[in-house]
Amino acid sequence: MNVKKFLAMGLAAVMAAAVLSGCGGNAVKDGGSSDKGKIVVGLDDNFPPMGFKDENNEIVGFDIDLAKEAAKRMGREVEFKAIDWSSKEAELKSGRVDVLWNGLDITEKRKENMLFSDPYMDNRQILFVKKGTTGITDEKSLAGKVVGTQSAGTAEEYMDKSDFFKKQVKEVKKYPDYVAAFMDLENGRVDAIVGDEITGRYYMSKHPDTIEAVDTAIGEISMFGIAFRKDDQKLRDEVQKVLNDMREDGTMAKISEKWFGKNITK
Template sequence: MKKIIALFMLVMMVGALVAGCGGNDAKKEDASKKKIVVGLDDNFPPMGFKDENDKIVGFDIDLANEAAKRLGREVEFKPIDWSSKEAELSSGRIDVLWNGLNITEKRKENMLFSEPYMECKQLIFVPKGSPIQGEADLKGKVIGMQSASTAEENFEADKNLQASIKEVKKYPDCIAAMMDMEAGRVDAIITDEIVGRYYMGKSPDKFVALEAPVGPVGDFGIGFRKDDTNLQAEVQKVLDEMKKDGTTAKISTKWFGKDITK
């Protein structure tokens, strides 16, 4: 009887192990097919923003949709507080940051990145007719920028610029900063070239972009959790395919009039 019981227990244990292994395989398979949640600032045209129908659209949105389609996965676009983007990513509330995210050494400490897909320049934008012709002319002026943006990081690293200006105003997004400048509450703003030129194009007679970049010229990339190497590799693979077959160039031409991707 003892031998029968022992044999029965052994069979049960082997069955549990087999079931457990099968469960792990299923989990791995499910992980490769689950929905990708993209965190973004939904007021960052033309990378990601809400159109007149309250639908999130943009260059990065088109890229992410095409990448997810090729991966056979659903994608959800989740607006977040951009100043809390790293916390949103590390907590698992989102899977990627895909919204004109500048690759910096500081950010590399907390996340993985895709290969760069576009250059990121910070430019000074001023009202048309402004006497400001360059960075040196910001002395004694009130300037605006988006909170937790690359412009803010560059500004905080430039002690000479900080000491020279009268006041810096920070905004939840670039559009709010541009609107405040139009209202005369700031003398200039520093922001991403792409969003600044997009907004300026809607009112070409009101604003001027100064061509000299402020701070280093960077690159846009997609941010992933540090341990999410599988998703990073999967997304990078389809991005490479999209670049090779001309899909990326087509999407860029749709939003910028030409292929400005790297």
């Protein structure tokens, strides 16, 4: 191989490396383990009240307020990036986002590919009734009642597998969304709703005179956490420290009360 050809190949390799390094995600370049870089938060922007677009097309929500306060205390910028939630692990691993912070359940399977914060909130299914209702206190008290829930949700999955709901509950009505279910509850068409605590309490905070919660879990309880890349222990620990501080000084409780009318954080 002649020298000119060798040098040309070397120059091409250097240029290719430069191009590739410039094609990386903004999250890796500006966030991640960098002490003061921007943190890019990946989320589903249609998940009220955790993260969603308001009437001004601004992303708002409980997790948004939590992340903003954490970033402020860390002295960092934060960017909220709507992603295809079904591809969330690939978005994180590729570096297009630094964290997944949007009501994400901690599971053993996910722990294999992601690093999690400590749990900051339980993800429960609980009962909601029309204000002033008596006699509905737990799952067994639903015998003979008409119960509503959202289709294709965790509560529906639990009730479909339960002999009690199949044999002793008068009827299970399934709705396309919780708004429709709660409207029927307010109008007396169902006796109770079994649904996501976070969604139900958010709706209840907007209708405090008509809906109340029965603070009893139905089915299994999962936990929400913030997910990081497996090798980003530094960022995980930095975020965890400020979350601990926010829990201890009451800031997390205040944000919860704003969105749910009650402190439901861990």
